[in-house]
Structure formats: structure tokens, C-alpha cells
Amino acid sequence: MAATIRDIKNMTGLSLATISKYLNGGNLLPENREKIEEAIRTLHYEVNEMARGLVTSQSKTIGVVVFDISNVFTGTVLQYLGEYLREEGYAAMICDSQNDPVLEEQNVRFLLGKKVDGMIVMPVAQDPGFLEPVLRNHIPVVLMDRPLKDSRLDCVKVNNREAAYDAVKLLADYGHRRIALISADTVITGQERLEGCLQLLKDRKIRVPRSYLKVGDHSIGHGYRSMQELLKLKERPTAVFLGNFEIILGAVMALNESPYQCPEDLSLIGFDDLIISNLSKPKLVLAVQPLRKMAEEAVRLLLKRIDQIRNGMDKEDGQYEHEILVLPAKIAEGKSIARCG
Amino acid sequence: MAATIRDIKNMTGLSLATISKYLNGGNLLPENREKIEEAIRTLHYEVNEMARGLVTSQSKTIGVVVFDISNVFTGTVLQYLGEYLREEGYAAMICDSQNDPVLEEQNVRFLLGKKVDGMIVMPVAQDPGFLEPVLRNHIPVVLMDRPLKDSRLDCVKVNNREAAYDAVKLLADYGHRRIALISADTVITGQERLEGCLQLLKDRKIRVPRSYLKVGDHSIGHGYRSMQELLKLKERPTAVFLGNFEIILGAVMALNESPYQCPEDLSLIGFDDLIISNLSKPKLVLAVQPLRKMAEEAVRLLLKRIDQIRNGMDKEDGQYEHEILVLPAKIAEGKSIARCG
DNA sequence: TACATAGAGCGAAACGTTTCACCCATGAAA
DNA sequence: TTTCATGGGTGAAACGTTTCGCTCTATGTA
Numbered sequence: 001m002a003a004t005i006r007d008i009k010n011m012t013g014l015s016l017a018t019i020s021k022y023l024n025g026g027n028l029l030p031e032n033r034e035k036i037e038e039a040i041r042t043l044h045y046e047v048n049e050m051a052r053g054l055v056t057s058q059s060k061t062i063g064v065v066v067f068d069i070s071n072v073f074t075g076t077v078l079q080y081l082g083e084y085l086r087e088e089g090y091a092a093m094i095c096d097s098q099n100d101p102v103l104e105e106q107n108v109r110f111l112l113g114k115k116v117d118g119m120i121v122m123p124v125a126q127d128p129g130f131l132e133p134v135l136r137n138h139i140p141v142v143l144m145d146r147p148l149k150d151s152r153l154d155c156v157k158v159n160n161r162e163a164a165y166d167a168v169k170l171l172a173d174y175g176h177r178r179i180a181l182i183s184a185d186t187v188i189t190g191q192e193r194l195e196g197c198l199q200l201l202k203d204r205k206i207r208v209p210r211s212y213l214k215v216g217d218h219s220i221g222h223g224y225r226s227m228q229e230l231l232k233l234k235e236r237p238t239a240v241f242l243g244n245f246e247i248i249l250g251a252v253m254a255l256n257e258s259p260y261q262c263p264e265d266l267s268l269i270g271f272d273d274l275i276i277s278n279l280s281k282p283k284l285v286l287a288v289q290p291l292r293k294m295a296e297e298a299v300r301l302l303l304k305r306i307d308q309i310r311n312g313m314d315k316e317d318g319q320y321e322h323e324i325l326v327l328p329a330k331i332a333e334g335k336s337i338a339r340c341g
Numbered sequence: 342m343a344a345t346i347r348d349i350k351n352m353t354g355l356s357l358a359t360i361s362k363y364l365n366g367g368n369l370l371p372e373n374r375e376k377i378e379e380a381i382r383t384l385h386y387e388v389n390e391m392a393r394g395l396v397t398s399q400s401k402t403i404g405v406v407v408f409d410i411s412n413v414f415t416g417t418v419l420q421y422l423g424e425y426l427r428e429e430g431y432a433a434m435i436c437d438s439q440n441d442p443v444l445e446e447q448n449v450r451f452l453l454g455k456k457v458d459g460m461i462v463m464p465v466a467q468d469p470g471f472l473e474p475v476l477r478n479h480i481p482v483v484l485m486d487r488p489l490k491d492s493r494l495d496c497v498k499v500n501n502r503e504a505a506y507d508a509v510k511l512l513a514d515y516g517h518r519r520i521a522l523i524s525a526d527t528v529i530t531g532q533e534r535l536e537g538c539l540q541l542l543k544d545r546k547i548r549v550p551r552s553y554l555k556v557g558d559h560s561i562g563h564g565y566r567s568m569q570e571l572l573k574l575k576e577r578p579t580a581v582f583l584g585n586f587e588i589i590l591g592a593v594m595a596l597n598e599s600p601y602q603c604p605e606d607l608s609l610i611g612f613d614d615l616i617i618s619n620l621s622k623p624k625l626v627l628a629v630q631p632l633r634k635m636a637e638e639a640v641r642l643l644l645k646r647i648d649q650i651r652n653g654m655d656k657e658d659g660q661y662e663h664e665i666l667v668l669p670a671k672i673a674e675g676k677s678i679a680r681c682g
Numbered sequence: 683t684a685c686a687t688a689g690a691g692c693g694a695a696a697c698g699t700t701t702c703a704c705c706c707a708t709g710a711a712a
Numbered sequence: 713t714t715t716c717a718t719g720g721g722t723g724a725a726a727c728g729t730t731t732c733g734c735t736c737t738a739t740g741t742a
Contacts, residue, residue: 002478004728015692020730029690044477046454050400051728053391055697061434061455069423075416082410082437091455093402094435096423113387114402114432136385137343249616275590345698356722361700370720392698396727 003043011039023047053115061091062302063111063119065104069096072275073245073291074122077144080295081120088303090117097124105130112137118302120144126188128153140305142298146188147324154305156298156325160189160271163287163329164196167269168241170285170331172204175340176239176267180212182226182251183243190218193243193271212237223250231258231266238340239267248272248284263338277334285334290327297325344384352380364388394456399651402432403643404452404460406445410437413616414586414632415463418485421636422461429644431458442466449475459643461485467529469494481646483639487529488665495646497639497666501530501612504628504670505537508610509582511626511672513545516681517580517608521553523567523592524584531559534584534612553578564591572599572607579681580608589613589625604679618675626675631668638666 008019012035022028022036039045053059062085066074082092093114095107104124111119112133118140121131128150134141135152143155171179181197184190194215201208211233214226223246230237231254242248248270255262262268262282269285270277277284301323349360353376363369363377380386394400403426407415423433434457436448445465452460453474459481462472469491475482476493484496512520522538525531535556542549552574555567564587571578572595583589589611596603603609603623610626611618618625642664 006728016729017693017731018691021691024730027689032690044474046450046474048395048456048728049454050391050394050456051697052730053697054389054395054699054728055730057697059391068420070413070416070420072411072413072416075411075413078435079409079411079437079439082435083439086436086451091434091436091451093432094419094423095427095432096420098420098424109387110427110432113390115389115391133385133387347698357699358701358722358724359720362721365700368719373720389698392727393700394727395698395729396700398727 002048003045004048005045007043008036008039008045011043012036057115058117059115060089061093061114061116063108063114063116064092064094065097065107065111065119065121065123066094067097067099067104067122067124069094071245072273073289076291077122077295080292081299084296084299088299090303099124101125101130108134112139118142118306120298120302122146123148138309140302140309142302142305144294144298151322154301154323154325156294156301156327158189158289158294158329159326160192160329161196161199163331164193164241164271165200166331167271167285167287168197168200169204171239171241171267171269171337172200172206174239174267174337177206177341178212178235178237178239179206179208180214180230180237180240181208181243182214182216182223182230182240182247184218184222184247185215186217190243197241209235218244218246220246220250220253223247223252224254225250227251227254228258231255231260237266239269239337242268242270243272245272252284263336267337267340269337271329274332277332282335283333284336286332287329288332289329293327297327301325343389344386345389346386348384349377349380349386352384353377398456399458400456401430402434402455402457404449404455404457405433405435406438406448406452406460406462406464407435408438408440408445408463408465410435412586413614414630417632418463418636421633422640425637425640429640431644438465440465442471446471453478453480459483459647461639461643463487464489479650481643481650483643483646485635485639492663495642495664495666497635497642497668499530499630499635499670500667501533501670502537502540504672505534505582505612506541507672508612508626508628509538509541510545512580512582512608512610512678513541513547515580515608515678518547518682519553519576519578519580520547520549521555521571521578521581522549522584523555523557523564523571523581523588525559525563525588526556527558531584538582550576559585559587561587561591561594564588564593565595566591568592568595569599572596572601578607580610580678583609583611584613586613593625604677608678608681610678612670615673618673623676624674625677627673628670629673630670634668638668642666 005016005019009016014032019036064081068074078094085092093111093116095111097104097107101124108130119134120142122144123146128148131141141153143153145157147155147157168179183194185194216222242251260266271287274288277286346357346360350357355373360377363374405422409415419435426433434452434455436452438445438448442465449471460475461483463485464487469489472482482494484494486498488496488498509520524535526535557563583592601607612628615629618627
């Protein structure tokens with residue numbers, strides 16, 4: 001039904017090879033070039049990427065596996081990824097793992113079958129085992145946001161530890177000594193942020209009562225309940241660190257329902273996203289991740305690997321030293337921190 | 342490098358045809374079945390979908406074109422779409438148009454080249470012209486959220502007009518007479534909602550001063566500025582209808598920065614999303630779109646079309662009567678509306 | 683004039699599947 | 713015993729490209 005290169009051959013009298021050369025930017029007589037272009041126009045010809053992919057054994061498609069497509073963080077990253085990939089002539093095939101490691105593994109196999117040229121993965125699982133089939137096939141993978149313990153895996157991430165350290169330092173510099181943390185230990189990013197916070201508190205010799213430490217997951221519910229509990233304490237904290245977008249959401253919700261005001265009664269600093277700062281009153285102080293830069297670097301790194309493999313520049317065992325790119329999160333201004341003491 | 346069906350042939354001594362039959366679920370001697378399975382395991386064989394696609398001329402891939410991938414509405418829809426598509430063995434190839442009609446047209450052509458079996462489109466452009474190449478190739482398209490004026494296009498959408506009507510009715514039932522509208526006329530959904538609002542106001546013979554009518558686009562900025570202006574009026578409205586997620590965001594922001602309280606000073610009702618209601622204090626009354634249902638219906642409809650075309654059940658000219666599915670948005674409870682007068 | 687060289691074009695093989703038409707054995711029905 | 717259907721299996725063509733190695737012509741050089 002759809003026009004093929006053969007139809008063009010019949011229409012122009014040229015050979016398949018010549019037409020193929022045209023399609024791939026070779027040199028032709030202007031006259032023949034003209035003929036082909038006309039045929040393409042009248043036949044509405046479009047290259048069949050499946051056939052092309054079959055012979056070149058590249059699909060010009062990148063598989064992207066995300067832990068949860070429905071949140072803003074992921075959506076924004078996907079937007080940027082799509083932008084950069086497309087600039088390079090690649091399409092993105094996006095799979096959502098819905099925070100389920102089983103689904104994640106299925107996604108990876110699925111994309112493998114689709115013969116993607118590479119993968120960008122924001123993983124759910126903590127164990128890199130699910131990427132084994134990909135590595136075995138010498139398909140390059142770049143992790144984003146969450147590194148995995150495997151020396152063969154590249155990664156682009158954010159300096160969670162240092163940024164969290166700086167965030168809590170800001171609270172301390174404002175004179176706060178009763179600082180609570182609401183964060184997660186279920187994902188590596190949460191763990192790193194937690195470590196950063198605790199490190200600063202240790203460095204400044206600030207004691208953290210058990211009741212100030214709210215460790216759970218990155219969910220609205222955890223943020224909401226934790227904030228409620230903190231506000232009920234006899235000795236309330238004067239400042240709280242909020243570990244990610246959802247936690248901020250929940251915590252601000254709980255605070256709004258309480259009689260307490262920010263920053264008069266409670267100072268806040270959050271981690272993760274910019275959009276949220278627009279919502280809360282007063283504007284939240286945030287450690288903001290450089291999402292655009294992360295996407296750019298991930299694509300750059302992945303395409304570099306693809307190129308290396310194609311040119312046989314990979315090491316004998318087909319593996320590279322992995323590269324871990326750590327980008328800095330920056331503290332963005334706001335008015336949610338008051339001086340204390 | 343990767344194992345092919347031919348390797349399995351060599352390993353088992355069976356013919357290509359038999360192995361293909363196995364892969365596609367045909368009948369085999371248990372003995373041979375066993376042999377093949379073992380070969381697959383040891384060779385780590387995976388079907389090459391490009392080769393398969395080339396001969397069956399179906400890619401088992403659906404192109405999804407969205408106007409903006411970074412917002413929650415889109416993200417959630419994509420999540421559900423991915424879920425249902427995968428259940429049916431299809432992958433989604435997602436392209437983001439970034440609210441740019443030019444990019445949108447490129448996306449469509451791009452996906453066409455990828456030989457997708459069908460497309461789901463949440464369009465930017467108001468003119469269906471950019472879908473011409475798709476229709477010409479007899480690739481079925483289902484629109485979501487935003488219909489286009491073309492009798493050949495199926496669509497799954499929400500009863501924006503009626504839901505907006507009901508929303509404003511709720512305000513009126515609470516006794517409000519000074520009702521302002523912040524909405525958009527730049528997209529069809531905004532226009533329909535606006536019409537619904539105005540219809541009710543007309544039915545109830547409620548006059549709307551020019552200054553209460555804030556028509557712009559679906560952006561945080563429009564919501565923010567409009568709310569600021571409304572609050573500055575000598576005769577402030579007692580209730581406001583907020584046309585979508587971003588407008589709600591901006592408007593709530595502006596309200597938070599003002600001395601006025603919701604619902605004591607101003608009642609609010611919003612349209613679009615559920616997550617937002619968790620953020621604002623008090624909880625917002627919302628007209629919520631049935632996103633999951635929309636995704637389910639879109640997939641169902643698209644696969645039905647694909648099936649019809651495959652079985653040659655389409656009409657002579659290759660076109661169907663289009664089907665427009667209108668799903669009801671429901672009003673969700675909240676506390677942002679006070680009785681008035 | 684003769685000769686190398688480069689540019690343009692060509693035919694055919696290859697990529698990894700599915701599928702069509704056909705074959706053979708087995709067992710049931712006549 | 714013959715006939716017929718059936719189930720398991722096969723070889724080869726086809727899908728729509730790219731690419732390799734070749735030919736031919738025109739151009740520039742010795």
C-alpha cells in the first residue's frame with residue numbers, strides 16, 4: 001500500500017542503489033536528484049525504518065525506562081530527553097515501571113526485543129541484575145538519578161549528599177538548632193540526602209532527637225503524617241528539611257491544616273522541584289536539581305557509548321570503565337526560612 | 342552478534358518454519374518444543390522485532406503525540422495508556438510537541454516513518470491538516486482530550502461544557518451571584534468549559550461584568566495575574582471558577598499572597614486534576630476528569646480500528662464514521678465553597 | 683594519444699523473520 | 713484394502729532497505 005523505493009525506481013528508471021544513495025545523502029546528478037524528489041512527492045514516499053533498521057541493525061531508537069511516569073520530575077526529564085534525542089535523530093520508546101521491579105525487568109526485555117540502540121534507565125530495583133540481558137547484548141545503558149552498584153554502568157546524577165548538607169547548613173546558619181528531617185530511605189537518592197543532612201548536624205554538633213527523624217518513603221502520605229506528628233510534639237522543631245517533591249506536598253498540606261505559620265512558627269527547606277515553590281506561601285527555599293543538564297549529559301554520554309561500540313573502540317571484554325557524572329543541585333531563593341534565636 | 346532463528350535451527354536441526362511456528366504459538370511435538378526452548382535459553386535468543394515487523398508489516402508499536410509531556414495531566418494519561426497498551430502487547434512511542442504545532446507535525450511524520458500501527462494524539466493544532474499523511478496511509482488515529490473538526494477522526498474526551506455548567510451551578514446553588522471566571526480560549530477544552538459556565542450564568546440570569554471575565558490561556562501566569570486583578574476590584578467576586586490545573590496553581594498562589602481567605606472571603610471551584618486539591622487549604626472542590634477511563638477507551642477504540650483495517654472491514658474509501666466518546670467529569674468534594682447571602 | 687582517476691550508477695546479496703504451498707506419516711472411516 | 717483427513721514438518725519466497733564490488737563515462741594529466 002505505502003510507496004517503496006521500488007516504486008521510485010519504476011517511476012524514475014534509476015536503480016535501487018542510486019535511490020538509496022540519495023536517501024542517505026550521497027552525490028547524484030542534479031537531474032536525477034530532481035527526478036527522485038518529484039517521485040517522492042507524488043508517491044508520498046516515506047522510508048520504512050523497519051527495513052532500514054533490519055539491514056543497518058540500528059533502530060535509531062532509545063529505550064527509556066522510568067520508575068514512575070506520572071510525576072512532574074519524571075515528566076520534565078522526559079521532555080528534555082526527548083528534545084536532545086530527537087536533535088540527534090533518535091526516537092524515545094518510553095516504558096513506565098510504576099515503581100515495580102518486576103515490571104521494570106519486563107520493560108527492559110521488551111525494549112531489548114525492540115532492538116533499541118541504547119537505554120536510559122531511572123531504576124526501581126537496587127540490584128543491577130535486571131540489566132544483565134542488556135549488558136550481555138552490548139547495548140549501552142546510562143542510569144539517571146539513581147546509580148547502581150555495577151562497575152559497567154554509566155550514571156548521571158545529582159550531588160544529593162552535598163546539596164542536602166548545604167540545605168541544612170542554611171537552616172543552621174539561620175540559627176536553628178531544633179531541626180527535623182522528613183525523608184526516605186527506600187531509594188538511594190533519599191538515603192544520600194539523609195546522610196548529607198546528618199553529616200552537617202554532626203559537624204555542627206547539633207543533636208537530633210529520635211522524634212525529629214522521620215524516615216519513610218517518597219510519598220505524600222509520609223510527608224503529611226510526619227509533619228502532623230512533628231507539630232504535635234511538646235518541643236516542636238523550629239525548622240524542617242523536606243526530602244522530595246511528594247514529601248513537600250504532604251508536609252505543606254499538613255502545615256496548612258494546622259494553626260502554625262511558615263516561617264514564623266516553622267522554617268522549611270525542600271529538595272527537588274521548582275514548580276512547588278510557586279504553590280506554597282511563602283515561597284519555599286529549595287535545592288533544585290538541574291534537570292535539563294542531567295538530560296543533556298545522559299544523552300551525550302549514551303550516544304558516545306553507542307559510537308564507541310559501533311567503532312569497536314570498546315575494550316576486549318566489551319566493557320568500559322563506567323563514568324559517573326555528578327551534577328550540582330543549587331539552592332533557590334525563597335522566604336520560608338526565618339532567623340532563629 | 343545476537344542469536345537468530347538460524348542459530349536455533351543449527352542447534353536443533355529443525356527448520357526455520359518450525360521454529361517460527363513455535364515462536365508464534367503453533368503446535369509442535371513436545372520433544373521438539375523442548376529442544377527449541379533449550380536452545381533459546383542457552384543462546385539467549387530474543388525475537389528481532391524489526392525483522393518480524395518487516396514481514397508482517399506491523400510494528401506492534403503505537404505512536405503517542407502529546408502537547409506537553411511535562412505536566413501532570415499528560416503524565417497520568419501516559420501512565421494509563423502505557424498500561425493498557427502493554428496489556429495488548431503494544432509499545433508506546435511517545436513524542437512531545439511542546440505546544441508547538443510545527444513540532445507536532447514533525448512528530449507525526451517521524452512516527453509514520455517508524456511504521457507505528459496507530460496513533461493516539463492530544464493535539465496542539467486546531468486544524469486537522471497535520472494528520473493528513475496519517476490518514477492517507479490508513480493508519481488509524483484516536484484523538485484524546487481535544488477533538489478536531491474532521492469527520493474521519495475518532496476522539497475520546499470529557500464533557501467539558503456540562504461539567505463546567507454543573508460546577509458553576511454549584512456556586513450558584515450556594516447563593517453566589519458575583520461569580521468570576523478564569524479560563525482559556527486558546528484550546529478547545531477551555532472554550533467548551535467557558536461556554537458551559539456562561540450558559541449556566543445565562544440560564545440563571547446572572548450578569549457577568551466584563552471585569553469578572555478573565556479569558557487567556559492555560560498558564561500559571563494567567564491564573565496568577567487574573568486572581569490579583571479580581572482581588573483588587575472594588576466589587577470583588579464572591580466566587581471564582583478556575584479553568585484548569587495551571588490556572589488553579591497561579592490563582593491559589595495569588596490568593597495565598599493576599600490577605601483574603603478561602604472560602605470566607607472567596608469561594609473557589611476548579612477544573613482538571615485531583616492532586617492539586619491536596620495542596621490548597623482548604624481542600625478544593627473540583628471537576629475531575631476520568632483519566633484512567635479515557636486512556637482505556639482510547640486504547641480500546643484504537644485497537645478496534647486497527648483490527649477493522651487489518652480485516653478489511655473498513656469502508657470502500659478506507660474511512661469510517663468517526664466515533665466521539667464523551668466521558669463525564671465528576672465533581673469531587675472539598676471545602677472551598679462557602680454559602681453566600 | 684594514451685592513461686590514470688574520479689564520479690555516477692548499477693546488480694545482487696544480505697539482514698532475520700513469516701508464510702505459502704507442499705510433503706509425509708499416521709490413523710480413522712469406508 | 714483403499715481413501716481421506718489431520719498433524720507435524722519443510723523449503724523457498726517475500727518484506728524494503730543498504731552495501732559491496734563492479735562498470736562506464738568524462739575529465740585531467742603526462
